[in-house]
Amino acid sequence: MQWFLRDLTGMLGGILFTLYQGSNLDANAKMWRLVADLMNDLGMLMDLVSPLFPASFVFVVCFGSLSRSFTGVAGGATRAALTQHFALQNNAADISAKEGSQETMATMIGMAVGMLLARLTMGHPFAIWFSFLSLTFFHMYANYRAVCCLALTSLNTERSSILLLQFMESRQVLFPEQVSRMEHILPIQTIFWSTNKVKLPHKRINLGVRVSSLDQRDMMELLHSAGSHYRKAKYLLLERNQIINVILHKDSTTSDILQSVIHALVMAKLKEENTSVHVESQSWMDKHYKVFLQKLSSSGWKTERLLSPSIIWRANWLCESSDDKMD
Incomplete structure (x- = not known):
């Protein structure tokens, strides 16, 4: 027995x-x-x-x-x-x-x-x-x-967070060997950023949030965002209590998922500075996102997709000039 x-x-x-x-x-x-x-x-x-x-x-x-x-x-x-x-x-x-x-x-x-x-x-x-x-x-x-010693060249949320913080500070992208020495590899490790002990923002991101779990106030904000800040994007970002919620469109691709996470990381970083996160983060993405991807590729990183847990929940919305709808 x-x-x-x-x-x-x-x-x-x-x-x-x-x-x-x-x-x-x-x-x-x-x-x-x-x-x-x-x-x-x-x-x-x-x-x-x-x-x-x-x-x-x-x-x-x-x-x-x-x-x-x-x-x-x-x-x-x-x-x-x-x-x-x-x-x-x-x-x-x-x-x-x-x-x-x-x-x-x-x-x-x-x-x-x-x-x-x-x-x-x-x-x-x-x-x-x-x-x-x-x-x-x-x-x-x-x-x-x-x-x-294992220097992976694929991107996950933590490696993306390390790379983005360095890029926002110095406009330089770290190599995989450098990032491998900075990322945590034990579940019980407390994550700190290099020597200044700042917690990485990827811990404050919820990827693939279920729309039905949001309340009426959040839904109204999403409807407004869909027609203003994210008119051309296949994702929506919602900040609540220092947490950045990412809602993905049902037609979003792997590149859209990577962009949504980078955008959420930028928003999480700017939130620490108490700025207007939607406007400032969108402005940063418009100016620097393509350059950031190019420097990642030239440094040996694979930018085709983001390694993340399976995304089960997605949403469908239509953005028009005068009427916004979400299913």
Whole structure:
């Protein structure tokens, strides 16, 4: 019965993790790649300590199974995303095959070293635990350093925020290697901007807001915005309580989504200065957005699309000179 509960917990954990975080894996591949490795180490630790707690044996092994289920989902999904990054010649299959061969070789070496350590530490519990914990911490640190060195060229909301803030201050665009040292890769990290400790504005953006969740006051403001500030745009922005809500048109493309997020980031930044956010942000977009994209491309960034969670809710509106409608 206890093994049934362990396996069931792992299966349910994988399903629930996919349900709540599946659409976020592409946008934050570095973070979830590291989390997958950490959860795998945690699962192995739970398996080893479970015999030490007979009264809580089922709970401990179920927790270990849950950790490994997260590893399976996050590890497999992020491996596919990172393979695309390394496939510079559109040779994802070749990269995947070679990565699998390297992993197999590393596993074989690990098995040989593990057998040697098992023989040397046989009958010495302290030496066994010291070896396991030492190698586990080394594995975690090595994975952390490896992920930190990974310079992705795709744009997500955090990397876009870092790049935009630098561009607004100096009119210069950072390279992927520079941004990789500034973005966070742990879920529990508090995000600060470089040395001045300013929180990045991407945390104050809601992308793909459902129109029916807005109240009458917000709807009236959106109707006004659709016919004035965003007459030609396929998105609408609504600021409430320092949060920038992004409503996307049903016909919006990947370039429209990227533009809407950049516009929302500009608005969030200008809101800190207590300016007229709609007018000033639109003026900034008209003057600098195309230049910003050109500099991103010349610095090695991919500007075709923005990596973001799946956008489920979209809206449809018609803008005319005298009458604005929204469905």
